[in-house]
Amino acid sequence: MSAKEAYIKAISYYLPENIVTNEDLVKEFPEWTVEKVAGKVGIDSRHIASENETAGDMAEKAALNLFSECNIDPTSVDFVLLCTQSPDYFLPTTACILQNRLGIPTSSGAIDYNLGCSGYVYGLGLAKGLVLGGIAKNVLLLTSETYSKHIHPKDKGNRTIFGDGATATIISTEGYARIGEFSLGTDGSGAENLIVKTGGMKHSSPLGDINIDENGAIQSSDNLYMNGSEIFSFTQDNVPPLIDDTLQKNNLSKSDVDLFVFHQANKYMLNFLRKKMKIDEDKFFYCLSEFGNTVSSTIPIALKEALKGNHIKDGNKVVIAGFGVGYSWGGCTLYY
Structure with missing residues (x-):
């Protein structure tokens, strides 16, 4: 059953x-x-x-x-x-x-x-x-x-x-936390902006190319490449609609949410998103100073730390959102 x-x-x-x-x-x-x-x-x-x-x-x-x-x-x-x-x-x-x-x-x-x-x-x-x-x-x-x-x-x-x-x-x-409804999205046109080009079947052998951009940043097909400005643009364009859609699918308004736990990309990006979406600082959880951006692990680490720190209590509604490489993005609501 x-x-x-x-x-x-x-x-x-x-x-x-x-x-x-x-x-x-x-x-x-x-x-x-x-x-x-x-x-x-x-x-x-x-x-x-x-x-x-x-x-x-x-x-x-x-x-x-x-x-x-x-x-x-x-x-x-x-x-x-x-x-x-x-x-x-x-x-x-x-x-x-x-x-x-x-x-x-x-x-x-x-x-x-x-x-x-x-x-x-x-x-x-x-x-x-x-x-x-x-x-x-x-x-x-x-x-x-x-x-x-x-x-x-x-x-x-x-x-x-x-x-x-x-x-x-x-x-x-x-x-202890019921998993609510999801909003998911994908845009593969942004794949080249966050990529490791070699190592898979497309380019199985290292290319050994190294370039330095105008900001002094290293670029190599054999290593992680992230186009920071494009990733930032993607995030500011897609995360606010993601949160709106997640709220709508869970029949919630922003004021119903007790805590927002986003992917911990970096504090500048998180602050920008929080202000753009007019989320109160006391409803927005930061958890990256001791961990950094641990990719797919940032949200569960943050949820664990929020519970330990009593930032999440029984009866709370918590909206989580992840976004990045792919491009891909996803949100859902957790009911504690």
């Missing part, structure tokens, strides 16, 4: 031990100051995966944290979803490897999906569909990203922004 509702039951996360502070970055890029980095992106430090630490390793640790912290039995899991853009292998699927490493039953489904900053919202949608369709009762949604391995060592812009991290969420037939 299919479930009528799907809920978030538990969230945990894992962060790599290695921490890179703004002071560390300024030693490498002395033309910058600690204050300039912190003021521009709102990030003081970020966790960086070690050389031999993979997205699969981090996802495993996030799941183990979840099992121990939230008293979750791995044998109760009947589907594994892993969101990552830095998988351990082309094949096999990292989620399949994690099923075995985590002691999850072989009767469970397991898939990877390749999505970035909107990936957690999409994962909640997939998990809700599995639960409501009667396909699974306890979905383990993992997000894990090692963007640091995609970034050129001399790319000071992206190195200030991105951190590595992994999260684990259980979506079930019961829990």
